[in-house]
Structure formats: structure tokens, C-alpha cells
């Protein structure tokens with residue numbers, strides 16, 4: 001296992017990747033706009049975003065398969081904008097593996113080395129090392145059609161890594177696998193990358209994949225990078241409403257509130273008729289945060305709350321935080337866990353982990369919920385995050 005790491009360091013290949021103000025236009029369409037990303041040496045970076053947001057375009061620009069419209073790409077200290085793809089020392093793995101069907105596994109893995117006219121003995125040594133690392137030594141004589149999807153994926157990884165690239169790019173490599181294999185392979189790929197230590201940019205539209213694999217996650221939408229942080233930070237501290245809703249299953253709940261100026265600045269739940277209002281459904285904004293929200297008076301804002309952070313209360317429970325009442329409309333049984341859906345005014349909220357709670361929601365019955373102030377994330381009507389401290 002350690003031999004691969006030593007090949008890497010022998011070649012002194014581990015390096016940084018730096019993308020600065022990258023812009024890519026396809027005719028009228030701007031696929032990427034001022035996109036910047038710094039990846040440290042040996043880092044596993046995941047770019048996460050919905051289909052069509054420009055992820056593949058980023059990889060194609062790095063590998064040189066696509067001309068860029070503007071900006072700079074550095075591999076290590078070298079500006080590679082004008083360097084042809086074959087000289088960039090970048091390896092790419094795609095969703096569809098693209099193995100050569102007429103070659104056996106050995107020849108598929110050996111192919112990039114043969115192209116570089118590496119000596120036969122060295123090729124043999126490298127192929128066996130990588131095959132051992134990927135646990136596919138017993139498959140070397142088989143053709144791609146004689147192995148499973150997961151094994152094909154491993155062969156594709158082996159072929160990419162065998163020539164010790166400076167940068168490893170992966171474009172949704174697990175999308176063709178079934179759910180169980182996908183979760184197994186994401187652990188394998190992560191472990192493999194840790195062993196080999198190659199600087200990696202991995203792209204996916206699957207937030208769970210991103211959360212489980214990444215050292216850092218870049219969340220993208222419509223050709224722009226919206227947030228770059230380590231996974232836990234993206235989850236607990238989303239930069240805007242798009243990121244908040246893209247990360248987490250079930251996604252973050254959003255409740256509509258109005259900012260009202262009375263004696264002090266208040267947040268009032270917007271989904272109740274006036275007789276339903278009680279003082280627990282109103283949040284007083286502390287002086288220290290009032291300034292940040294002063295401009296939004298009478299505007300709608302959204303309170304974001306993770307499904308696991310909603311507390312189910314018993315009638316009469318004393319609770320220090322936001323308290324709202326509604327009705328349980330559905331309970332979804334998932335085996336390990338159940339998810340409840342509760343209607344509060346005109347909003348539907350999801351509450352997770354309800355199987356392990358002391359209060360069990362019952363469909364059709366009243367539900368009282370509590371949310372601790374420190375679990376509330378506030379977003380403007382246009383989706384920007386406002387950092388305030390509620391108490």
C-alpha cells in the first residue's frame with residue numbers, strides 16, 4: 001500500500017491547483033463567470049451543484065479539453081492556459097468509465113504508460129502495484145464485459161492513477177452504480193486518494209457524496225461559486241438560501257417571518273392569523289443585531305431550521321426559544337428513522353429523527369414545536385444570509 005505513496009513522492013508530483021477568475025462562454029451562454037478556486041497539495045476538493053451549473057466545464061477547462069474565455073489556471077506554479085492537454089499531467093475519470101472493450105484489465109491500466117513508451121518491466125511493476133491497491137489483481141486477464149460495474153469503476157481509477165498524475169479530476173464517477181455500491185465506492189475512493197495523496201477535484205450533484213468525501217466543498221450554481229468551506233461548516237453555516245436547501249436530507253425548513261418595528265424590532269411569524277399569535281411566536285431582535293435588519297422593516301425574511309433541530313413539545317412544556325403550534329399531517333416511516341411533517345400556519349415543516357423522541361407526533365393531532373434561537377439561520381427575501389444572534 002505504501003509503495004504507491006512512495007511512487008508519488010519520488011516523482012515529487014503532489015501539487016496545488018489554482019483557478020483564477022475563470023470565465024467560459026459557449027456562444028451567448030456564460031457557463032462559468034469569474035470562477036476562482038484554490039486547491040492545496042494533496043487535498044480532496046468536491047465541487048457540488050445541480051445539473052447544468054457548470055461542473056463538467058470546470059474540469060474540461062482544467063484538463064485543456066475546452067478553451068477558456070478568460071482567467072488563469074495554474075498547476076503548481078505553472079500557468080497552463082496555453083499548454084496542450086497531453087502535457088498538463090492531469091488524469092480524468094468519467095461517469096461512463098470509457099474502458100477499451102477489446103483490451104483486458106491489465107492492458108487497460110497499462111495503456112497510458114504504453115503511450116508514454118515506459119519500459120515494459122516498469123509498466124508491469126506499476127500495473128501490479130495499482131491493481132493490488134485497488135484489489136483487482138485477480139481480474140487482470142478479464143475483459144471489461146466480464147467484470148461488474150464496481151470493478152469497472154476500479155479499473156478506470158487504476159488507469160487514471162497509474163501514471164501518477166499531478167492532478168486527479170473525477171466527473172461524477174459513481175453515478176452509474178446502484179445506491180449500495182455507490183456508498184461503498186465513495187469510501188474506497190476517499191481511502192485510495194488518502195493513500196496516494198494526489199491533489200483531487202471531484203464533482204458531483206449528490207450532496208451526501210460531497211459531505212462524506214470532501215476535505216472542502218465548493219457549492220456552485222449557475223456558473224458561480226457560492227460557498228467554499230469544510231463540509232460541516234457548509235451544513236451548519238450556509239452562505240445563502242440556495243446552499244442551505246441544497247445540503248442536507250430532508251432539506252432545511254424555511255418559515256416566513258415579517259420584520260416589524262414596534263417598541264423594538266420584532267420578527268413575527270407570517271403564517272398565522274392574528275388570534276393565533278402569542279408571544280412565543282414572536283422573536284425580539286437584540287439591539288446588537290437590529291442595525292443589520294433595520295433596512296428590511298416590513299419585509300419578509302426566512303428563518304431556516306434543520307429538520308433535526310425542531311423539538312416536539314408536550315402541551316404546557318416550558319421552552320426557552322421560538323414556539324409554534326400546528327398539526328401533524330404525515331409521518332414517513334424509514335426503518336431506522338421516521339420523518340414527521342407538521343403544518344404550521346401555511347408552511348409545511350419536516351422533522352427528522354422522530355422515532356427516538358419522547359413526544360411522538362400523531363397524524364391529525366395538534367403539534368407544538370420548539371426551536372432554540374441558536375439553531376435559527378436568517379435569510380432575506382432574496383436569499384442572502386444575515387448573521388444575527390438571537391436570544
Ligand SMILES: Nc1ncnc2c1ncn2[C@@H]1O[C@H](COP(=O)(O)OP(=O)(O)O)[C@@H](O)[C@H]1O
Pocket residue numbers: 026029031049050051052053054055056057058
Ligand atoms: N459544448 C457545449 N456547447 C454549448 N453549451 C454547452 C456545452 N457544454 C456545456 N454547455 C452548457 O453549459 C452549461 C454547463 O454545463 P456543464 O458544465 O456540463 O454542467 P454540469 O456538469 O454541472 O451538469 C449548461 O447550460 C450546458 O448546457
Ligand SMILES: [Mg+2]
Pocket residue numbers: 055056057171
Ligand atoms: Mg456534468
